[in-house]
Amino acid sequence: MNDDARSEDSATTGGTPLLSSVELVSGYLPEVNILNGCNVHVDRGELVGIIGPNGAGKSTLIKTMFGLVPVSSGQVLLEDRDITGRAAHLLVADGLGYVPQNNNVFPSLTISENMEMGMYVRPKEFESRFRAVAELFPLLADRRAQRAGSLSGGERQVVAMGRALMTDPMVLFLDEPSAGLSPLMQDVVFEAVSKINDSGVSILMVEQNARQCLDISDRAYVLDQGRDAYTGTGEELASDPKVIELYLGTLARIDD
Template sequence: MSEPYLNAAGMTGGYGTGADILHDCTLTVNKGEIVVIVGPNGAGKSTAMKAVFGMLNIHTGSVTLDGQDITSMSPQARVSIGMGFVPQTQNVFTSMTVEENLEMGAFIRHDDFRETMEQVYELFPILRDKRNQSAGELSGGQRQQVAVGRALMTKPKLLMLDEPTAGVSPIVMDELFDRIIEVARTGISILMVEQNARQALEIADKGYVLVQGRNRFTDTGQALLADPEVRKSFLGG
């Protein structure tokens, strides 16, 4: 077996000098794979993703991307080598237009990014229609599309999404998941934290169930959905 594209191994750490939130937590993502992190509230799901992105200190463990050790890299440096991160909240510039938000995503690019912008508009046609509208006037689901689109403007090889369907309707959730599948089909790896665990595991190649910052279950999305203990404890039966 070749090394996973992302290998975050044995991460233990937390925020600043506070108590550790993650305890020997491991996450791996292969090329073009959709990997979902689920678990109860306070399980450390978003913290694990932030650790992968370099937003908090890990005392032990390591993070490699495409075989390169990036454990000590800043989040900005990680973006420049192919990581894209969409936080759960405050993830758009509300006073800017949709198109200006997308242009902001291309800040690290020195080439012509119009082709990438066209790809984003093809993925999210509503953004083309609203390209000159301020992002603050959009619905929650449309803002999420802007946020994902802006991250795609950096041409990431690994796209990380923190609760992409938080606060949106079931119809919008299904649409967003369909688009995420489309992104993965282009070869981009996806690492996603989701509260809508059942729906997320249905589209996942692999799932991690975290409990109190530790790996509790790891398997394919379908296997986790079929596991009686996972269903009873984390999926509502």
């Protein structure tokens, strides 16, 4: 994104973003950067999508913001507070939640036990939080004694998202929630994501299914080579000729 576009993007926030990355540089190995000055933000109540080609740094972005990848330079801000490099378990207490792409449920545990794992720091609040999350996803209460390993892929994603919601986060990071699912189950997951956002939780979602991601996103970013290359509303990006030409023709087949 050029400086003019970045300034215009910042001007649309109407104040301090709830969560933002500022010129974020990070990677898994010393001196090997995946992100190269990435700027994104999430306003309160927003659903923000992250799309882009293979290797663009999409998953690395949210892992870095959630304290799972070392930061070389730049900042992660929670409103005006610098949370750069803060440990993930402390970020959960700060109001952030994270659902990884893989291995995101405990298959040998029941749905109820998976939910309990989400409340290990506040076990006394389990029942009240479980009721609140189950209002969004009745499946969790209706089948709470069923082992997560016996669920469909889409149902497992609902359990994973439900567990992350147990701590009542302000912001939820989602890493490729539709990956590996059938088109029908993808629809289930995207509906669940929209429900979570409608309940008041801000969401930053990395997604391989670019078109469906843009359909439900308030705003979105296209990442390329570790930078925010384009940004706009979901509708704007979905109809942008350059984005369509460079990205949307192949993104449905790409996994970061």
